[in-house]
Amino acid sequence: MEGPFAPAAFARAANRIAARLALGLCLGVVSTLWAEELWVHPSKMAVPPLVLKPPKAERVVLENGMVVHLLEDHELPIVRVSATVKAGSWLDPDEKLGLAEIAGAVMRTGGTRSMTGDEMNETLEFMAAGVETSIGSRSGGASLDVLSKDLDAGLKIFSEVLMFPAFAADKVELRKKQVMEGIRRRNDEPGPICAREFGKVLYAGHPFGRVNSLDSVDRITRDDLVAFHKKYFFPNNLIVGVAGDFKKDELLSKLKALFSDWPKGQPPADPPDVPFDPKAGVYFVEKDVPQASIRIGHLGIKKSDPDYFAIDVMNFILGGSGFTSRLMREIRSNQGLAYSVGSYFSAGQELGSFGMVCQTKSSTTARCIEEMKKLAAQLTSEPVTEEELKIARESILNSFVFEFQSSGQIVGQAVSLEYNKLPPDYLQIYKEAISKVTAADILRVAKKHLLSDRQTVTVVGKAADFDKPLSTFGPVKVLPLEDFSEFDKKHKN
Numbered sequence: 001m002e003g004p005f006a007p008a009a010f011a012r013a014a015n016r017i018a019a020r021l022a023l024g025l026c027l028g029v030v031s032t033l034w035a036e037e038l039w040v041h042p043s044k045m046a047v048p049p050l051v052l053k054p055p056k057a058e059r060v061v062l063e064n065g066m067v068v069h070l071l072e073d074h075e076l077p078i079v080r081v082s083a084t085v086k087a088g089s090w091l092d093p094d095e096k097l098g099l100a101e102i103a104g105a106v107m108r109t110g111g112t113r114s115m116t117g118d119e120m121n122e123t124l125e126f127m128a129a130g131v132e133t134s135i136g137s138r139s140g141g142a143s144l145d146v147l148s149k150d151l152d153a154g155l156k157i158f159s160e161v162l163m164f165p166a167f168a169a170d171k172v173e174l175r176k177k178q179v180m181e182g183i184r185r186r187n188d189e190p191g192p193i194c195a196r197e198f199g200k201v202l203y204a205g206h207p208f209g210r211v212n213s214l215d216s217v218d219r220i221t222r223d224d225l226v227a228f229h230k231k232y233f234f235p236n237n238l239i240v241g242v243a244g245d246f247k248k249d250e251l252l253s254k255l256k257a258l259f260s261d262w263p264k265g266q267p268p269a270d271p272p273d274v275p276f277d278p279k280a281g282v283y284f285v286e287k288d289v290p291q292a293s294i295r296i297g298h299l300g301i302k303k304s305d306p307d308y309f310a311i312d313v314m315n316f317i318l319g320g321s322g323f324t325s326r327l328m329r330e331i332r333s334n335q336g337l338a339y340s341v342g343s344y345f346s347a348g349q350e351l352g353s354f355g356m357v358c359q360t361k362s363s364t365t366a367r368c369i370e371e372m373k374k375l376a377a378q379l380t381s382e383p384v385t386e387e388e389l390k391i392a393r394e395s396i397l398n399s400f401v402f403e404f405q406s407s408g409q410i411v412g413q414a415v416s417l418e419y420n421k422l423p424p425d426y427l428q429i430y431k432e433a434i435s436k437v438t439a440a441d442i443l444r445v446a447k448k449h450l451l452s453d454r455q456t457v458t459v460v461g462k463a464a465d466f467d468k469p470l471s472t473f474g475p476v477k478v479l480p481l482e483d484f485s486e487f488d489k490k491h492k493n
Contacts, residue, residue: 056071057411057414059414064262065235065236066236066240067240068240068241068252070248070252071242072407076245077147078145078146078147079147079148079154079244081145081146081242082242082415083142083241084139084239085232085233086267087100087140088100088135088138088139089137090207092210094210094216096220097210097212097216098179100135100136101212102176103225103228105133106168106171106175106225107229108131110166114160116166131144131157133161142161142162159258163259167229172221172225180214187287187482190291190461191460193481194293194458194459196211197283197285206274206275208350214484214487234265235262235264237265237268243408243411244408270350271349273350278299278454280455281457281477284458284459284460286461287462289460289462290361291359291360291362291461292362292462293460294360294365295456296376296458298451300347300353300449302351303349304349304421307445309433314379314446317388318375319342320345321391324391327341327356327358327372327375330371337367338364340359341357341358343357349420354449354450356372362461363465365470366467366472367468376452379446379450383442393435397431457473
């Protein structure tokens with residue numbers, strides 16, 4: 001038989017097919033082996049470190065002593081201006097606590113020599129701009145957000161708010177009433193009570209430990225605000241930051257023209273040092289609530305302390321990282337004792353504080369305190385695991401990039417570093433130091449800075465519902481909540 005179906009032809013075709021199948025199988029095996037050799041698990045990939053080189057703000061000092069950090073960014077037609085002043089509630093007289101906060105608010109709401117606060121609101125709203133002012137415990141500030149086409153008009157308002165606030169009497173009284181209403185309501189929730197009383201205990205005898213009252217706010221007058229502003233607002237007590245759509249030389253000319261006649265002054269001394277003498281103690285505020293609020297800790301360190309970097313990683317592992325932290329994993333996830341629990345280790349120019357924070361149902365209050373203390377003590381007796389260390393370091397370093405998302409952030413960092421007397425390259429120093437922290441470093445700083453036998457325990461809740469008496473942890477000092485009846489009697493008319 002001839003043709004494609006003849007036996008000989010069929011055999012030849014079958015042989016060709018078999019050969020091709022064999023070749024295909026060989027190639028498939030080879031390609032599979034090759035692919036297996038090429039494929040690497042992502043966790044084992046060697047990735048070169050990303051080099052982050054954000055732009056730097058330029059620093060200029062004007063003739064009047066005003067420091068300016070500025071960075072051009074023409075991506076959007078917006079300019080952000082800020083001013084940081086060395087002033088704060090630490091400067092309040094004892095009998096007029098709340099003065100700085102009220103001054104910071106009414107600088108904006110009370111208008112200037114050329115327009116009322118309400119007129120300023122209308123003008124800024126028309127320009128889609130904003131000016132804000134405030135004064136906190138350790139610094140004050142003002143900010144301007146404006147479209148670049150309206151920069152001249154915005155800067156004029158901004159400069160007048162800084163130099164010539166009117167402190168309109170009606171706005172002063174309005175702000176006093178708002179602050180006093182806040183004082184009356186500040187004992188509504190146990191969490192804020194616990195935070196406030198914890199701070200008062202840690203910073204007892206220091207300006208940072210003071211709290212305003214109805215009486216102290218009531219004593220504040222418009223003349224006090226005027227005097228406070230005159231004493232602390234002048235060009236060589238300000239650090240200005242500017243970021244956005246402007247040209248450097250033109251902007252500096254505008255600032256010089258606006259602020260050149262503003263006379264210099266004598267900046268205040270730094271806040272007094274916080275005496276480091278933590279003592280163990282248990283402090284309790286009775287409040288009829290179903291949950292107890294707990295804070296455990298003591299005074300901490302300054303940001304300039306060389307141990308700060310290892311402490312930052314240690315705190316991340318203990319309670320500063322959410323669900324990956326030991327406190328959250330054990331107290332919430334494993335034991336179901338609390339919805340929120342964590343820790344912090346704050347630091348600044350002055351001594352900051354270490355604290356563990358938790359809210360739990362009343363019937364597990366003592367158990368939570370025991371667990372929090374135990375987890376902190378573990379860091380002083382055994383090294384953290386390599387996995388914990390790796391996650392902590394990488395998480396901190398990976399979040400570092402978000403510090404440079406905008407020109408405004410970069411300028412804000414430059415202003416903050418100078419205000420807090422840290423070197424201009426501090427963020428790079430921080431990044432490199434974090435990458436070098438070891439488990440041995442964490443064990444060392446934990447032994448040195450986690451003072452298990454000198455902790456302050458502050459609790460707000462209903463004692464009758466606790467699983468154990470707070471005296472289990474030491475002598476208890478009961479802290480009474482404020483009574484406003486005497487003030488109300490004096491002012492009922």
